[in-house]
Amino acid sequence: MSNRTLWxxxxxxxxxxxxxxxxxxxxxxxxxGKTILLKTAPVDPYSIMSGYYVRLGYEISxxxxxxxxxxxxxxxxxxxxxxxxxxxxWDAVSVHDRQPSVPNDGVIIKGKTSRWRIxxxxxxxxxxxxxxxxxxxxxxRNLKEAKAEVKVDSAGNAAxxxxxxxxxxxxY
Amino acid sequence: xxxRKISNQFRELLKQELQIWQTDxxxxxxQSSSLSQKYRLDQMQKESTHLLLFVIYIIGAVLVGAGVxxxxxxxxxxxxxxxxxxxxxxxxxxxxxxxxxxxxxSAISPRLGHALVVLGTLVFGANIGLMAQIFHIKSxxxxxxxxxxxxxxxxxxxxxxxxxxxxxxxxxxxGFCSGxxxxxxxxxxxxxxxxxxxxxxxxxxxxxxxFSLSSLAAGFATxxxxxxxxxxxxxxxxxxxxxxxxxxxxxxxxxxxxxxHIFGSPAMIIGTIFIAxxxxxxxxxxYRLEFPExxxxxxxxxxxxxxxxLGIAAWLAAIKQVLSDTNAKWITAGLFVSSVLVVxxxxxxxxxxxxxxxxxxxxxxxxxxxxLAATLVANGFSSLDRQIFWAGVMFIALVITSRFLEYExxxxxxxxxxxxxxxxxxxxxxxxENYLKQRRPANE
Numbered sequence: 001m002s003n004r005t006l007w008x009x010x011x012x013x014x015x016x017x018x019x020x021x022x023x024x025x026x027x028x029x030x031x032x033g034k035t036i037l038l039k040t041a042p043v044d045p046y047s048i049m050s051g052y053y054v055r056l057g058y059e060i061s062x063x064x065x066x067x068x069x070x071x072x073x074x075x076x077x078x079x080x081x082x083x084x085x086x087x088x089x090w091d092a093v094s095v096h097d098r099q100p101s102v103p104n105d106g107v108i109i110k111g112k113t114s115r116w117r118i119x120x121x122x123x124x125x126x127x128x129x130x131x132x133x134x135x136x137x138x139x140x141r142n143l144k145e146a147k148a149e150v151k152v153d154s155a156g157n158a159a160x161x162x163x164x165x166x167x168x169x170x171x172y
Numbered sequence: 173x174x175x176r177k178i179s180n181q182f183r184e185l186l187k188q189e190l191q192i193w194q195t196d197x198x199x200x201x202x203q204s205s206s207l208s209q210k211y212r213l214d215q216m217q218k219e220s221t222h223l224l225l226f227v228i229y230i231i232g233a234v235l236v237g238a239g240v241x242x243x244x245x246x247x248x249x250x251x252x253x254x255x256x257x258x259x260x261x262x263x264x265x266x267x268x269x270x271x272x273x274x275x276x277x278s279a280i281s282p283r284l285g286h287a288l289v290v291l292g293t294l295v296f297g298a299n300i301g302l303m304a305q306i307f308h309i310k311s312x313x314x315x316x317x318x319x320x321x322x323x324x325x326x327x328x329x330x331x332x333x334x335x336x337x338x339x340x341x342x343x344x345x346x347g348f349c350s351g352x353x354x355x356x357x358x359x360x361x362x363x364x365x366x367x368x369x370x371x372x373x374x375x376x377x378x379x380x381x382x383f384s385l386s387s388l389a390a391g392f393a394t395x396x397x398x399x400x401x402x403x404x405x406x407x408x409x410x411x412x413x414x415x416x417x418x419x420x421x422x423x424x425x426x427x428x429x430x431x432x433h434i435f436g437s438p439a440m441i442i443g444t445i446f447i448a449x450x451x452x453x454x455x456x457x458x459y460r461l462e463f464p465e466x467x468x469x470x471x472x473x474x475x476x477x478x479x480x481x482l483g484i485a486a487w488l489a490a491i492k493q494v495l496s497d498t499n500a501k502w503i504t505a506g507l508f509v510s511s512v513l514v515v516x517x518x519x520x521x522x523x524x525x526x527x528x529x530x531x532x533x534x535x536x537x538x539x540x541x542x543x544l545a546a547t548l549v550a551n552g553f554s555s556l557d558r559q560i561f562w563a564g565v566m567f568i569a570l571v572i573t574s575r576f577l578e579y580e581x582x583x584x585x586x587x588x589x590x591x592x593x594x595x596x597x598x599x600x601x602x603x604x605e606n607y608l609k610q611r612r613p614a615n616e
Contacts, residue, residue, distance in 0.1 A: 008330050011326045015327065018319050018322060019264075019296065021319075022300055023306065027307070122308075123310065124310030159308070
């Protein structure tokens with residue numbers, strides 16, 4: 001292999017590495033994470049879609065268990081302890097500014113403070129063009145009954161895997 | 173020819189002149205033939221056909237790429253995630269490998285091969301977006317663009333491809349503009365880092381388009397950063413003279429080197445664009461009103477000071493050579509005086525901010541505009557360059573028009589000035605064309 005070709009192969013390898021780095025964390029979370037169900041909270045019903053993505057809010061985006069996090073600066077990392085209720089829906093039980101130890105019946109999810117809520121990186125879900133109208137309408141009508149299936153890894157990183165509205169499952 | 177690039181404009185002119193010289197018996201047929209051979213004049217037609225072919229191949233390749241990506245996206249729902257990833261990566265690899273084979277290994281069709289490698293980099297960018305869709309990643313738009321730019325510039329260095337570098341520069345600039353609001357401190361020196369990477373490519377490959385585009389992108393990115401940090405007109409006037417000094421000084425240094433003289437003119441033109449920009453913005457009275465807001469922030473200081481320091485360094489390196497060159501002396505002096513006046517106008521503003529004397533700051537900037545325009549017009553005459561002459565004339569017409577629209581004057585005065593400006597413009601044009609005809613009748 002000539003030097004010129006070697007440089008081409010290295011450059012191609014670099015492009016592949018960059019491409020692999022984009023979903024690396026999400027793949028890891030999907031492979032190793034624990035599955036939980038989160039209840040969505042209403043977002044602006046007139047702008048549910050943002051480009052090709054549906055915008056989702058969660059009840060844990062604005063945890064009622066504490067107001068302390070609202071005083072923290074925007075962009076600060078927070079860890080929210082979640083526990084499952086009898087219906088299998090996970091809800092916030094405490095908010096921490098450092099990573100706490102995880103109890104057996106709980107899950108820690110990592111987020112970042114925004115101006116008025118906590119964001120977990122699961123606020124957007126891609127919907128294919130064909131299904132966009134159907135999902136948007138379903139979500140607009142049944143916003144309070146929608147749930148998201150989310151995987152959370154041991155460090156608290158989350159990835160959304162499914163959107164569930166009543167008995168309809170949207171997985172893309 | 174092996175060591176330096178000769179412009180196509182020069183070769184075109186030389187080709188026409190050779191025929192005239194030969195008809196007038198100034199040179200013999202043998203001399204004409206050896207000159208034609210030296211400057212490869214017989215290949216000009218072939219070269220332009222190759223360029224046209226390359227452009228057609230690029231457009232064709234982009235259309236094929238867009239079609240394939242749309243086809244995959246149309247059937248997205250029915251394809252499992254692993255298959256989606258495999259398909260888009262396979263398409264990117266196929267473009268790159270087939271392209272590189274045709275371009276560099278077999279050399280069967282170098283232009284088509286190069287176009288496919290460029291397509292591979294475009295598909296790489298589209299794939300970053302598709303990966304984000306497949307895995308539901310809604311990151312900031314600019315993160316994806318920066319990742320694309322990094323991949324594109326690595327490929328550009330590896331295969332010495334100017335179109336790949338141009339993709340990287342454009343994508344980086346769009347990413348910078350869309351993200352400048354989010355990470356102010358990180359973005360402060362990003363234009364300088366990007367300029368270093370892109371300009372090194374331009375120098376290694378002697379590419380004037382890559383040089384010009386990266387200089388403009390890095391320069392305007394710095395201006396945009398300062399504007400986003402503080403807002404308002406004032407930010408433009410502060411940073412633009414520093415960039416003008418930097419690029420013009422750089423041009424002066426480059427023009428006198430044997431290896432990099434091709435970058436001399438583009439750098440000086442870019443420097444002139446920045447000083448015209450800074451002088452014009454500072455010439456508005458609104459500029460002074462916004463200044464107090466500027467002083468409350470400090471984020472603009474770091475990139476601005478860096479631009480000025482680099483500019484001063486470039487001028488110090490060039491000054492000796494400039495003083496020994498009569499032609500360069502006048503335009504350099506005119507541009508330098510304009511820059512100094514704009515800087516003086518900017519520096520005087522906080523001193524005279526609340527006093528009626530702040531009027532003199534605006535006068536200073538307007539004088540800078542006139543000196544710059546006069547320098548360009550004079551240089552147009554001395555170098556018989558129509559473009560430089562008209563740049564100067566149009567710039568002064570723009571400044572005069574702006575002043576009369578900015579200040580509330582009577583309609584009669586406005587009408588008189590606009591008519592006078594119009595007549596002067598026409599007379600200047602006619603005068604210059606006559607002057608050109610007298611000085612270079614053979615070319616016309």
